[in-house]
Amino acid sequence: MTRRIGVALCAAFDLPAIYADAFAAEGLDLRAPDALASPEEASFALTFKPEPDAFAPYPNLGAVIGIGAGVEAILACPSRPADAPLIRQTDADQADQMAGFALWHILHWHRRFDLMLAAQEQGDWLTGAGGLRLAHVDGAPWPGPSPRDFPVGVLGFGFLGRRVAEAALALNYPVRTFSRTAPEPLPGAEHFHGDALADFLSEVRALVAVLPHTPATERMLDAALFAALPRGAVVINIGRGVHLDAEALTAALDSGRLAGASLDVFDEEPLPSDHPFWRDPRVVVTPHAASDATARAVARAARAALDDLAAGRASPAGLVDPAAGY
């Protein structure tokens, strides 16, 4: 079988530098546009943030493969070939990374590592009595150290949200999940969907947002949503920056409605160095680091999808429904 040739179309990253070796190991020849003999020889594209006219020169793209779990920038690209199947990443290892990242933030707020790290800078033991009553030190009725007293809510229940929910359940946090449609249930979790968002939010102490970017989810994390959470809840956004109304978040922190927030994604990335979130002690800022499909995983997924499509199998893993947006 001849080597299948793909073209890398991305304004943000040098995709061949990251992925070409792994693709070669799968029998796929990934090239930058200027390394093709002719545009016709590209039979698939690998992309993340394509330029508006990125796809225009390539008449023979049988598949478009995104390197991330989210594909909104690819769907929005006007030159995307509408008849070429679009594949996103749905790698189990990436989901594990996302779950671990979310768990750090859940534990960080629940167990008040924010207070402990700040106290370390002052050489302050906090309690002076063995640490057994740490939960009381800030004078607020913060839940105790038992996970049973700190319900976790997962907003968005795709393959990433599901794994976050499983990981929180494994630590014996009570878990509730919300998605637009009714999913396959997760044993041990309480699921909400459709118009039950307020019900879902009403008992959530830590809200983990791992939403796809669709018109319906833009600025979903807004003042009304924060007001539906119990006072003192925390919000952890690991989906996309566009899900968050940043001004509403600051107001909710100022009013005490929210006790803290963890933000891994932003409208503008890198987050501008003068943005107030950087120096807000109530906010943990991380640089879009929650998860990253390995080059090997992306290459394997590409190979599997291209094989499926070549064999006439219509629904390869990760196939995007453009109408749903994921």
Next chain:
Amino acid sequence: MTRRIGVALCAAFDLPAIYADAFAAEGLDLRAPDALASPEEASFALTFKPEPDAFAPYPNLGAVIGIGAGVEAILACPSRPADAPLIRQTDADQADQMAGFALWHILHWHRRFDLMLAAQEQGDWLTGAGGLRLAHVDGAPWPGPSPRDFPVGVLGFGFLGRRVAEAALALNYPVRTFSRTAPEPLPGAEHFHGDALADFLSEVRALVAVLPHTPATERMLDAALFAALPRGAVVINIGRGVHLDAEALTAALDSGRLAGASLDVFDEEPLPSDHPFWRDPRVVVTPHAASDATARAVARAARAALDDLAAGRASPAGLVDPAAGY
């Protein structure tokens, strides 16, 4: 049935203030020594760090109940009635707390939240390219974000260590465990015991020490142990301060043998405010906050043990083997 009266014997905490209500709910009357009508009426003792002569006045103690998972201070007390069963805490909820606390530290080091938190103080996005390559920012060959590349070792495999191992497995970390004797195996984990300590250590990136305090475990975390770990490993001590050789830890951090350490327990608690660990960026100091059996859990365990003993059942939950030390 008459209410059973217990005496609180502890130099560190006001036990009746913390536990009396929960004990009353279990039909147990917990009193300070000066609240007893006579020493004879105390039929059990609740304690944590007893004074040397604490038990001497009480001739009728049918059981001694420790409020912690570790009982070394009680075993070492010269006035402890040797014929009274000693009960320690083996509460599942406390084990969940311990597991979550350990997971925060494992994730903290694996995912380099130490670097991200320090970068936040500088308004520094770290990578400038979407954050996808965070693992490379410190210039060292740090493992990537997949849990599969960051093996966790659990040193001490009692009810707490077992739960830590289960939680790490749930996040798909490779887990190896070590204990003195061969335990009931944990599916998915690789177990080492006896003279296989060096084998166990040889592939551990994050070592979680959750050891009992016995003569054999004192200063077990020493230069030889650190030298048996892969270069760049991290050590998380959530057992007792006496397990750690603090000077050896500092030397191992200075030499780069260890990349970091998390310490929740110390020889002297509170850790003296001038101790260098407080301001060492390679060390996370927390105030003995890993877990805390709730008053309700301690009261229920006391009630269950006293009922078992009254009924002639010889092995109530949490019964300590003084020869083993746990």
